[in-house]
Amino acid sequence: MGRIDLAGVSAMAAVLLAQPAAAGETPLYQPSPAWIHPVSLPGTLASDSAFAPLYDWQVRIADGRVWSYFDITVKMTNAETIASNSTLALPWLPDKGDLIVHEVAIIRNGATIDLLKDGKRFDVLRREQQLEQRQITGLLTATMEPEGLQIGDTLHVRASVTTLDKALGDRAQWQAPLIALPAKTSGATMALSFPSKRPPHWQIVGATPQTTTVTRDGFTTVSVALPTPKKPEMPGDAPLRFRQPAFIEASDFASWREVSKVMSPLFATEGTIEKDGALAAEIETIRKASANPLTQAALALRSVQDKIRYVAVQMNGGNYVPQTPERTWSIRYGDCKAKTLLLLAMLRALQIDAEPVLASATMDDLVPQHLPSAGAFDHVFVRARIGGRSVWLDGTDTGTRLPDLGDTPTMRQVLPLRADGAELEAIQRTAPARPTVDITLDIDESTSTDLPSLTQINAVFRGGAATLMNTAREQLAEKEHEQFLATMLQRLLGEGQFADLVAKPDPDLGTVAVSGRAVFTTPWTTEDHLRKRQVARLTGDQEFSPDRARTSWANIPVTTGTPDRMHYKARIRLPEDGRGLTVEGARHLDTEVAGRHLQRSLSLEGAVLTLDETMTMAGTEVAPSAVAGERDRAAAVNAQAPRLIAPLDTRRRWQLTEAATRASSQITGINAIYERAIATAEADDTLPWSNRANYRKGIGDRKGAIADLSHVIATHPSVDEYLVRADLYDTIGDYASAEKDADAARAIDPSSLPAIGRLAYYAAKQGKVDSALALLDEKIALGGQTRFDYQLSRAQILGEFGDPAAAIGQYDALITQKPGKPSLLNGRCWTKALRQVQIDTALKDCTSAIELSDDTSEILDSRAVVWLRLGKFTEALADIDAALVQSPGLAQSRYIRSLILRHLDRGAEADSEREQALRILPMVEKEYHRYAL
Numbered sequence: 001m002g003r004i005d006l007a008g009v010s011a012m013a014a015v016l017l018a019q020p021a022a023a024g025e026t027p028l029y030q031p032s033p034a035w036i037h038p039v040s041l042p043g044t045l046a047s048d049s050a051f052a053p054l055y056d057w058q059v060r061i062a063d064g065r066v067w068s069y070f071d072i073t074v075k076m077t078n079a080e081t082i083a084s085n086s087t088l089a090l091p092w093l094p095d096k097g098d099l100i101v102h103e104v105a106i107i108r109n110g111a112t113i114d115l116l117k118d119g120k121r122f123d124v125l126r127r128e129q130q131l132e133q134r135q136i137t138g139l140l141t142a143t144m145e146p147e148g149l150q151i152g153d154t155l156h157v158r159a160s161v162t163t164l165d166k167a168l169g170d171r172a173q174w175q176a177p178l179i180a181l182p183a184k185t186s187g188a189t190m191a192l193s194f195p196s197k198r199p200p201h202w203q204i205v206g207a208t209p210q211t212t213t214v215t216r217d218g219f220t221t222v223s224v225a226l227p228t229p230k231k232p233e234m235p236g237d238a239p240l241r242f243r244q245p246a247f248i249e250a251s252d253f254a255s256w257r258e259v260s261k262v263m264s265p266l267f268a269t270e271g272t273i274e275k276d277g278a279l280a281a282e283i284e285t286i287r288k289a290s291a292n293p294l295t296q297a298a299l300a301l302r303s304v305q306d307k308i309r310y311v312a313v314q315m316n317g318g319n320y321v322p323q324t325p326e327r328t329w330s331i332r333y334g335d336c337k338a339k340t341l342l343l344l345a346m347l348r349a350l351q352i353d354a355e356p357v358l359a360s361a362t363m364d365d366l367v368p369q370h371l372p373s374a375g376a377f378d379h380v381f382v383r384a385r386i387g388g389r390s391v392w393l394d395g396t397d398t399g400t401r402l403p404d405l406g407d408t409p410t411m412r413q414v415l416p417l418r419a420d421g422a423e424l425e426a427i428q429r430t431a432p433a434r435p436t437v438d439i440t441l442d443i444d445e446s447t448s449t450d451l452p453s454l455t456q457i458n459a460v461f462r463g464g465a466a467t468l469m470n471t472a473r474e475q476l477a478e479k480e481h482e483q484f485l486a487t488m489l490q491r492l493l494g495e496g497q498f499a500d501l502v503a504k505p506d507p508d509l510g511t512v513a514v515s516g517r518a519v520f521t522t523p524w525t526t527e528d529h530l531r532k533r534q535v536a537r538l539t540g541d542q543e544f545s546p547d548r549a550r551t552s553w554a555n556i557p558v559t560t561g562t563p564d565r566m567h568y569k570a571r572i573r574l575p576e577d578g579r580g581l582t583v584e585g586a587r588h589l590d591t592e593v594a595g596r597h598l599q600r601s602l603s604l605e606g607a608v609l610t611l612d613e614t615m616t617m618a619g620t621e622v623a624p625s626a627v628a629g630e631r632d633r634a635a636a637v638n639a640q641a642p643r644l645i646a647p648l649d650t651r652r653r654w655q656l657t658e659a660a661t662r663a664s665s666q667i668t669g670i671n672a673i674y675e676r677a678i679a680t681a682e683a684d685d686t687l688p689w690s691n692r693a694n695y696r697k698g699i700g701d702r703k704g705a706i707a708d709l710s711h712v713i714a715t716h717p718s719v720d721e722y723l724v725r726a727d728l729y730d731t732i733g734d735y736a737s738a739e740k741d742a743d744a745a746r747a748i749d750p751s752s753l754p755a756i757g758r759l760a761y762y763a764a765k766q767g768k769v770d771s772a773l774a775l776l777d778e779k780i781a782l783g784g785q786t787r788f789d790y791q792l793s794r795a796q797i798l799g800e801f802g803d804p805a806a807a808i809g810q811y812d813a814l815i816t817q818k819p820g821k822p823s824l825l826n827g828r829c830w831t832k833a834l835r836q837v838q839i840d841t842a843l844k845d846c847t848s849a850i851e852l853s854d855d856t857s858e859i860l861d862s863r864a865v866v867w868l869r870l871g872k873f874t875e876a877l878a879d880i881d882a883a884l885v886q887s888p889g890l891a892q893s894r895y896i897r898s899l900i901l902r903h904l905d906r907g908a909e910a911d912s913e914r915e916q917a918l919r920i921l922p923m924v925e926k927e928y929h930r931y932a933l
Helices: 079-084 256-267 278-289 293-307 325-331 336-349 364-369 464-475 478-493 624-639 658-663 665-679 687-699 702-715 719-731 735-748 753-765 769-781 787-801 804-817 822-835 839-852 857-869 873-886 891-903 907-920 924-929
Strands: 054-062 065-075 088-092 099-108 111-114 123-126 140-144 154-164 173-177 187-195 201-205 211-216 219-226 247-251 353-359 379-386 389-393 413-416 437-444 453-462 496-506 511-520 524-527 530-534 564-573 582-584 589-593 596-605 608-617 643-645
Touching: 054 173, 054 219, 065 173, 088 099, 088 154, 099 140, 187 247, 256 336, 256 353, 256 413, 278 293, 278 325, 278 336, 293 336, 293 379, 293 389, 325 336, 336 353, 336 379, 364 413, 437 478, 437 665, 453 464, 453 478, 453 665, 464 478, 464 496, 464 511, 478 496, 478 511, 496 665, 496 687, 511 665, 589 624, 665 687, 687 702, 687 719, 702 719, 719 735, 719 753, 735 753, 753 769, 753 787, 769 787, 787 804, 787 822, 804 822, 822 839, 822 857, 839 857, 857 873, 857 891, 873 891, 891 907, 891 924, 907 924
Parallel strands: 054 187, 437 564
Antiparallel strands: 054 065, 065 154, 088 140, 099 111, 099 154, 123 140, 173 247, 187 219, 201 247, 211 219, 353 379, 353 413, 379 389, 437 453, 453 511, 496 511, 524 530, 530 643, 564 608, 582 643, 589 596, 596 608
16 A cells, blocks of 8 residues: 655655656756745754754645655764765655755855756665565665765755655645654754645644744645654553654545545456456356355455465555556466455455455554545455455455454454445454464473473464464575574473474465474472472463553553464373372463453373463453453462472482483483484584583483583683583582683683682692682782672682681681671581581571571581581481471582481481482582591
């Protein structure tokens, strides 16, 4: 369609968008038209802004023609201003009128340098900048480089664009945005003039600027003071009609009914189908396929959608005049007008009642605020009447099939085109019959709540997403296409490692089915010392928190998006065959929340949980009076979202025996996905190795994780990767390699506190305590914000490997600096307990730290060792059990517990705890033997 819109057009050449003609015409050069009256602009040229020009924009509407004249003066205040004006670009559409250049000049020291003198002319280009968006505009652009611009110069440009659209008869239409604060300008004005005896309708919307009206020589001129006041801030979820930018418009159309009458003949179909031609044969095939009008309409629409490519052809009379159905069928492409006329011709040939309707895909509910004009619309499609109801058929959509014919368009206003005219109609939108996204997941979490989720994915896409996937499948290589599919799925399901992704189009259903496998980070989290898992996806996190606190916003409704439907189904294989698992929250749901209809059913049968959810949106608005209630309703739905709760003794990863690991379908599947991802990765793509390293580290496969990280580091070394590998070397007792990696990390970033701290720690573990302390002392001497952290590292190394008395003294000094800091009190307690010094005061340190801390697991561990040293085994067991409730994966705590249990003659339990501790941290026993524990 040919929507008249100045938005996005350069301020240096605000040109009406209209129909193009053949390229090659040149702009005209002539003096300003006689009707232009010089305007006294307020202000002076700014000297403190990179771009603060003077604007004079005058528009005359008469006899169906629009003449737009602009006069712009820009001061070259700096190099940036010169760069932004180094090329003048004046676009126009030649078959609608002319581009007329009146003056291009440089004013320097009071003298005028005429840049059009000596035959200097603009170059004319055709630049189809929207070709990739399948739009051919036919727009021509006149370009010139104003040679010799210098700082301090003033560039002066005066030009006009004329527009006459024959498709509108003798009617003119025009609209333009108004410059509004805080836009910078040294002065601006806009003037609209028209014959006093035949004035168009005109209005200003979205602003109340000061205007003056003058009548002279039979014309009335309305001048608008610019810039207009800054528009009040509006919430982003307000309907578009509340966020209307300021604009001015004029139209010769008296009513919407007149627009309908004028545009209707453009879509006449009588005699447009050649007898015995290819298009007639297509229609006959549809007629024979079914006698049902609804089925025939679906087949005709499928022919137009699938067999005719969409290209917005806005040239050769294409703004409002569609190309013929026979031509569209022959060349197999067309814009919305061409597709609509083709579909109308086919439907009418099938004896189906159908009419074209204009709509706006961009202005939505703003259309009624505009003056009646064809320029209020940018789209056209078909309404058929079948079985007493409206059936909306859009040839530019994709994948519409028989089940979808009851769906409503996303636009809320349409104008039917009829010979006797019609008024605007509001569409009561409804949710689509079929989901645009339909996801089914088969999830394996059968081994442990700590392991990643192994997921089989089957997702069916319809509509725009399916079109995008089909395009990607045709244009991308296999590897890039699989990455594209992974990106699409990540947006829906979250970050993961994907493998074997395949997309299969189904032309009969108008869908694309995507299947594959994936590994996702475990959704299980620890809360109140229990492992819990959110289950609901579509119905479990209803975000509805519109800001209507401001008094001026209190009466603004809330938009809820466009009509949509999504379906999600998941089948989850649960850990330990579901033993002891319970469901918290509402298993079933069927309710309306903030414009969304939510449905959920959940069943838990043995080892399998099945979830089925649907969310539909009709694109309604939430009335201001209902906002508070809908917010409460959303909160209630969220509070009742179902969660799985595992028993306290649920199996954790460190409790898995080697045999259980080998037998795990979850682990086997996860390994297979990572192997597949690595086998198909590009040479410089290290992400699959990084992901598998994190996974292997999590399940205790340290050597495997080290191997993966070594591959990553060989390609993309970084501080983080070196330090992760250093930690892994540390856990297996290879302290020399750990030290080497920490040193490599320091070489990359010599200021990295973690790298320096660990380098010192790993050196100390090998007995090089003096060199470790010297490294830290060097950093401490530098002072600054990191001084305290290095002092703390020094105390810790002394406490574990050096002089315990010196360590305690260091802690004393730090506690003086920051009294009451739990970590310092715990550090001093731990040193005393570990090295068996000043045990009589260690208990007080730990107890004080516990009283001051919110996270007490490590402090309870320290105090348990104090009790162990004191021979208070019952008290030690109570503290270590409390620590493990908070942090069950602490290897040190489990090893300490094994020692305590052995003192209590509970040997079998002690052996179990020791085995678990060694699975988590193989070196824990060797390191604690150093301290006679």
